[in-house]
Amino acid sequence: MVSLVETVEWMGANSDVLVRQSIQHLSIALTALVIGIVLWVPTGVLVRNNERVSQVLLGASGIVLTIPSLALLPLLIPFFGIGEAPAIVALVLYSALPIMRNTVVGIAETDGAMKEAGRGLGLTDRQLLVRVQLPMAYPVIMAGIRQATVLLIAITTVAAYFGAGGLGRSIFAGIRLANADQIIGATIVLSALAIVLDYGLATTVRLLPNSEVIDT
Amino acid sequence: MFEPAVGSAVEAAIPLLLTGWIEYILENPDQFAVMLREHLQMVVIGVTAAIAVAVPAGIAATRHPTVGSAVMNMGAIAQTVPPLGVIALTFAFLGVGPRPAILALFLYGLLPILKNTVAGIQNVESAQVEAGRGMGMTSLQRLWRIELPLALPVIIAGIRTTIVLSVGIAYLGAFIGAGGLGQWIILGQQRYANEILLAGAIPGAILVILLDQAFGWLGARIGPTESSADDRTQTTVA
Numbered sequence: 001m002v003s004l005v006e007t008v009e010w011m012g013a014n015s016d017v018l019v020r021q022s023i024q025h026l027s028i029a030l031t032a033l034v035i036g037i038v039l040w041v042p043t044g045v046l047v048r049n050n051e052r053v054s055q056v057l058l059g060a061s062g063i064v065l066t067i068p069s070l071a072l073l074p075l076l077i078p079f080f081g082i083g084e085a086p087a088i089v090a091l092v093l094y095s096a097l098p099i100m101r102n103t104v105v106g107i108a109e110t111d112g113a114m115k116e117a118g119r120g121l122g123l124t125d126r127q128l129l130v131r132v133q134l135p136m137a138y139p140v141i142m143a144g145i146r147q148a149t150v151l152l153i154a155i156t157t158v159a160a161y162f163g164a165g166g167l168g169r170s171i172f173a174g175i176r177l178a179n180a181d182q183i184i185g186a187t188i189v190l191s192a193l194a195i196v197l198d199y200g201l202a203t204t205v206r207l208l209p210n211s212e213v214i215d216t
Numbered sequence: 217m218f219e220p221a222v223g224s225a226v227e228a229a230i231p232l233l234l235t236g237w238i239e240y241i242l243e244n245p246d247q248f249a250v251m252l253r254e255h256l257q258m259v260v261i262g263v264t265a266a267i268a269v270a271v272p273a274g275i276a277a278t279r280h281p282t283v284g285s286a287v288m289n290m291g292a293i294a295q296t297v298p299p300l301g302v303i304a305l306t307f308a309f310l311g312v313g314p315r316p317a318i319l320a321l322f323l324y325g326l327l328p329i330l331k332n333t334v335a336g337i338q339n340v341e342s343a344q345v346e347a348g349r350g351m352g353m354t355s356l357q358r359l360w361r362i363e364l365p366l367a368l369p370v371i372i373a374g375i376r377t378t379i380v381l382s383v384g385i386a387y388l389g390a391f392i393g394a395g396g397l398g399q400w401i402i403l404g405q406q407r408y409a410n411e412i413l414l415a416g417a418i419p420g421a422i423l424v425i426l427l428d429q430a431f432g433w434l435g436a437r438i439g440p441t442e443s444s445a446d447d448r449t450q451t452t453v454a
Contacts (some may be wrong), residue, residue, distance in 0.1 A: 066428045069385030070401055071420045074413035078234060144236040154298035158388070161405065169254035171304045175391055180308035 010181035011188070018189050025166030025193065028159065029152040032088045036095030036148060041141065045129070046102025054104055061096035065085045068154045069094070073162050088104065091155055095148040102144025106137030139182035139205045143214040153194040167193075236411030237418055252419070254395035258314060258386040262321025263379055270326045275359065276335025284334060291327040292428065299324055299385045307392040317389030317396075324385055325378035332374025336367030369435045376431035381422045 011018060046052040064072070072090050080086035110133045118132040134141075160168025167190045174182030202213045241248050268309025277284025301325055306316035340363050348358040364371075388396025403409075 063425055063428075066380045066424050067421045068387045068424060070384070070387035070398055071417035071424075074401055074404065074410075074417040075234075075414060075421070078410050150296050154300070157298045157300045157453060168300065171300055175304055183301075183308045184302040185237070187297065187305055190301055191297045194298070195293065198296060 007181045007184045007188075007196065010179075011185040014170075014182075014185070018034050018167070021165065021167045021186075022189055022193060024164075025153070025156055025168075025190070028084055028087055028164055028166055029091065029149070029156045029195070032091030032152055032156075033095060033145070033149055035088070036092050036099055036152075037145060038095050039092065041098040041103050044100040045107065045134075048104050050105045058097065058101055058104070061093075061100060064093050065097045069158045070161075073159060077162065084164045085163035086162065087156065087159035090159070091152045094151060094155060098144040098151065099146040100144075102140050102147075103137070106144075107133050108142030109140065110136045129183055138208070139214050140202060142205050145200050149197050149201060150194050153190070153197065157190060234414060237414035240411045240415040248415075248419075249389075251395060251397050251399055251416075254314065255383070255386050255389075255397050255420070258318050258321055258389055258394060258396060259379065259382045262318045262382050262386075263325055263375070265268070265322045266329055266378055267375060269322075269325060270329035270374075271333050274330045274371075275337065275364075277330070277334050278337045278400050288327075288331060288334065291330060295327050298367035299381075300388055300391075303388045303392060309351040312393035314389065314394040316392055317386065317394035320389075321382045321385050325382055328377040328381070329371065332370050332377075333367065336362040336370030336374075337363050339370065340366045343394075359440050372431060372438060376428060376435065376454075379431065380424055383420060383427065387420060 027123070043057070044054075047057060069090065072093070073086060076086035076089055080089055107129075110178045114132055114136060115128060118128045123131065156164065156166050157168035157171060160166050161172060167186050170182055170186035171190075174186060205211050277287060289317050299320070303317060303320040306320045306323075310316035310319065342360055344366065345358055348362045351421075353361065386394075387398040387401065389396045390402055397416050397420045401414050404411070404413030404416060
């Protein structure tokens with residue numbers, strides 16, 4: 001049966017594999033996250049005032065998000081082959097809804113009085129966006145980025161089945177070999193990655209003046 | 217099997233690359249029906265169990281806010297464990313078959329329903345509860361006749377999230393011998409056969425989109441309350 005001592009022993013004996021797979025895992029998930037942020041935050045900013053376009057985009061990315069990862073990844077294989085490329089494409093698609101939606105909602109919810117104050121100071125629309133609305137929307141946008149991060153770490157695990165690296169390899173190997181220590185050890189490392197990243201990103205909000213971490 | 221897409225041929229190749237899966241389903245209708253049934257069975261049992269536990273637990277959490285918020289915080293941390301990790305863990309403890317997969321679905325499905333039950337009941341305006349009290353309703357009557365009906369759309373939004381999530385996690389059940397549509401994903405991957413992969417993937421994707429839309433429609437029909445703990449800024453996927 002399962003014993004925590006044996007799991008810890010297994011983790012110690014295989015620490016080099018776990019470290020290597022953690023690095024692979026983070027490199028895939030964080031590459032996709034950075035691409036996702038660069039792509040979806042500006043998209044959210046661009047469509048913020050266009051109700052129709054933002055509804056269509058958010059609706060489409062909502063549908064993408066409902067598709068199981070084990071179903072979406074095979075759909076990309078004919079186009080991108082196996083390995084890291086289709087995994088990153090899928091992850092970027094999955095990150096669209098949380099990041100874009102929170103950008104749109106965060107900007108829309110900026111306090112009206114603050115905007116008026118900015119206008120009164122003679123700020124242009126662009127200045128208002130960069131100096132008032134985006135800083136105020138930051139906690140909401142970051143909440144979306146945190147959700148995307150936890151999501152991408154999870155989906156990267158499944159992507160290991162289609163030739164991408166990462167901790168999913170240890171989990172699939174553990175299932176194949178019915179090795180409980182391997183499964184538990186890899187899952188502990190995996191969950192630790194997600195929790196640490198989530199907490200770290202929340203800290204970037206906590207450090208700002210007058211900002212509250214938004215947990216959803 | 218497929219011509220590689222080159223240059224301007226890419227556009228012409230897209231439909232070509234995605235063909236063959238319907239034929240594969242039509243050639244193996246019995247197997248497909250069995251897998252679909254296994255898949256839905258996991259989802260229905262897991263989600264029903266999650267509703268049966270999470271709705272009463274959510275009601276209890278609104279009555280004892282300190283315990284409630286502690287449970288919710290723990291649940292939020294537990295939810296950061298990836299679904300594949302959860303299903304591998306239940307396999308480590310319960311072995312092969314649908315039982316560990318259903319347990320994983322159940323565990324993963326608890327939080328969205330719990331959270332929305334709490335949010336739904338807390339969103340009910342106190343004036344409405346007070347009106348009930350003024351009419352001489354007991355606290356149980358107020359719960360049953362006022363709070364739950366008003367919270368229902370939000371609770372349904374939570375169930376919707378759980379169902380979408382569960383269809384995805386049920387896919388992962390194939391890795392631990394629980395059956396379901398994931399079997400064709402595994403088979404297609406082993407044989408490098410795109411049409412088998414797609415025959416496993418596309419029906420599940422369609423199924424989940426339909427279920428999601430259906431529950432969205434149901435939630436909108438049932439009550440005037442639009443707000444949901446999920447709709448605005450919550451996200452989950454398997």
